[in-house]
């Protein structure tokens with residue numbers, strides 16, 4: 475037998491974390507890493523945050539799981555807090571981002587069905603998008619690397635170029651349900667929607683009776699310095715998927731919607747065994763407690779500005795390697811002039827700095843949202859030391 479007990483779908487690296495504290499991870503043999511990947515934008519409060527771990531431990535000892543057949547005081551409370559702080563009127567809790575996306579797709583289709591327009595089932599999505607790995611979510615991207623070998627995929631998606639408003643509008647026809655888009659593409663390479671593009675999609679939805687579905691699984695929940703990235707654009711979606719930071723490491727996602735957009739989601743149309751169980755709700759409440767504290771989001775913006783400035787200052791010293799900085803808040807990307815994966819591996823293996831590569835040879839920099847200036851200085855120090863000695867492979 476050569477297959478590993480863990481299904482070998484990930485090319486795992488040599489870092490083997492067993493403990494975490496704040497912005498640091500510790501490996502099996504005691505190595506210390508500066509974690510500016512945060513489990514890919516998940517550990518919003520860093521590792522082992524006392525408020526989060528206490529909330530989870532206490533809830534686990536009180537009531538971990540009951541069926542959604544019963545009333546949920548815990549779910550009602552967290553949903554109400556999300557409703558109070560967002561565009562949404564209603565929330566469905568999931569265990570992951572892909573499930574939140576699935577719920578968003580189903581909610582959009584059901585809306586048109588409830589309106590007597592079941593033929594309006596096609597969501598226009600965008601190239602280099604990432605919405606997760608379920609069959610529905612991979613159908614919503616046209617990237618071969620995620621789709622190959624899994625056909626037949628779900629019908630009901632059309633693909634436009636990201637940030638090409640004209641191209642997206644040209645795809646609208648009698649079958650269009652709406653658009654589904656990340657305000658800032660994460661996996662795609664920290665590609666930010668232009669103001670004209672996102673507000674243009676909103677306007678088209680209003681004009682044509684379509685739904686704007688935003689996937690804020692990565693860019694949402696404080697990462698940009700706003701609670702949600704769409705606040706940067708002065709628009710609101712009809713439906714939105716959220717996950718990653720919402721549980722701070724506890725598996726939690728959510729689909730948020732307006733009352734109008736959720737009109738088809740009546741009893742019996744959707745469900746999840748674990749979704750929104752008391753343990754997950756305790757984690758979600760704890761994250762929100764901290765994130766909604768005065769000054770939390772302002773600190774994300776301030777640290778994001780510092781980090782960005784420091785990265786920009788560093789670029790001219792290493793302009794054989796670094797091209798430019800992109801992104802907002804603490805969702806930053808460093809575009810390289812050579813393969814970003816190779817450099818991420820180099821910084822990790824030689825300088826104990828954890829980053830994530832993304833599309834377009836971008837290095838994603840996604841620190842915990844609770845970092846201070848000392849962590850920024852340490853990151854810049856490690857990055858510039860790595861850049862000084864790094865030699866890109868000749869064929870990059």
Ligand SMILES: *Cc1c(COP(=O)(O)O)cnc(C)c1O
Nearest residue numbers: 570571572604605606660691692
């Ligand atoms: C990570 C991600 C997902 C998928 O989330 P999972 O929890 O891995 O299912 C969906 N959309 C976006 C934008 C993401 O970044």
